Amino acid sequence: MLFVIVSGLSGSGKSTALRTLEDAGFFITDNLPPELWGAMYDLVRASNIEKVAVSTDSRTREFLAALESSYVRLSRRYDNVRVLFLEANAEVLLGRYNLSRREHPLGETLMVDFARERELLAPLRAIADTVIDTTSLSAKQLSERVLQVFRLEQSFTLRLMSFGFKHSPPRDADLVLDVRSLPNPYYDPALRSKSGRQSDVAAYVFRDPEAEKFYEEVRDFVQTAATRARQSGRHSYTVAIGCTGGQHRSVAVTERLSRELTDLSVEVVDHRDMREVTGEREGAPV
Incomplete structure (x- = not known):
């Protein structure tokens, strides 16, 4: 001690x-x-x-x-x-x-x-x-x-969360990003009831070069913002990723970011609006 x-x-x-x-x-x-x-x-x-x-x-x-x-x-x-x-x-x-x-x-x-x-x-x-x-x-x-x-390291945690804009953005995020321009799995009946955690849904979201380029720009921006926050003395930084309903695109992006931002201590706080097993909900895209 x-x-x-x-x-x-x-x-x-x-x-x-x-x-x-x-x-x-x-x-x-x-x-x-x-x-x-x-x-x-x-x-x-x-x-x-x-x-x-x-x-x-x-x-x-x-x-x-x-x-x-x-x-x-x-x-x-x-x-x-x-x-x-x-x-x-x-x-x-x-x-x-x-x-x-x-x-x-x-x-x-x-x-x-x-x-x-x-x-x-x-x-x-x-x-x-x-x-x-x-x-x-x-x-x-x-x-x-x-x-x-005392030979201590400054702790820093990048907290990621997904959400749906239709349920309102989170109020406690430092940075809110909109990924609604990515391909939407809601329009594929085989994927509609799944979540962005599943590989076939993620493959749909990132299926074309333009989607991949957009994701890479999001990833690089999050990397830069979090790094700057750490350098300024912050101990945590929360990034909220939003799509329409919080079920597919935002979840897929959040999960992929958590795997790829390996030089930061990343914690997925919550997939706030994701339902693990769903049917159609209110007929609106997610």
Whole structure:
């Protein structure tokens, strides 16, 4: 198990660091007093949780006198405890606070608060395994540094779903694509009651060179959009593929995309409007 203690100055990026670790699969507890570190370690170990991060900062100032003793007890018992400390210069912290209009946890004038906070947290900074100065870092750059420190990979999932426009497009998709220009198996009586998951239906949808070219353009566009989303720091991206009823063309395209976009972690979320066994429905093309 990896047990990470995240601390640092208010406004230095602790929330960003914690979100990054949470997205990487860590169990997160924010604002945990040092005297509870050992109890938290034992609790999560008993629950077979492999990655844990706890945050301690000046909000727990009533308990900070126990910082060093709590760390010593924990590190003597276990050798997998890491301390990550974040800081930035006072001018940058002041700018971040003025932008957010938050009140500092110590509640005096900001420049005095920054100095007092550095003093309060000095023992934890002294024992930190890693200190990151976020003065010149963006949130994205900080996330990348945190991932590097703990040798983590940023998770990214491309979520695909099919739907029928006659049932309205999904509201939670990042990208909606229309494949109604592809050949429609609905007009073949032998295929009408089947779904786009079946090979003969897929063969019909992609049967001619123009259909194949259209599909390839869709595939390349989805690849580009998902890659850009991942590069921008997104952890997931949802693409909805629509035909008229959500039974044939959109399903066939979604299934084929899931097989061919091999350099992305692809998850088929749902074939929202597909019926596994159907007859004719409302006499409308699907």
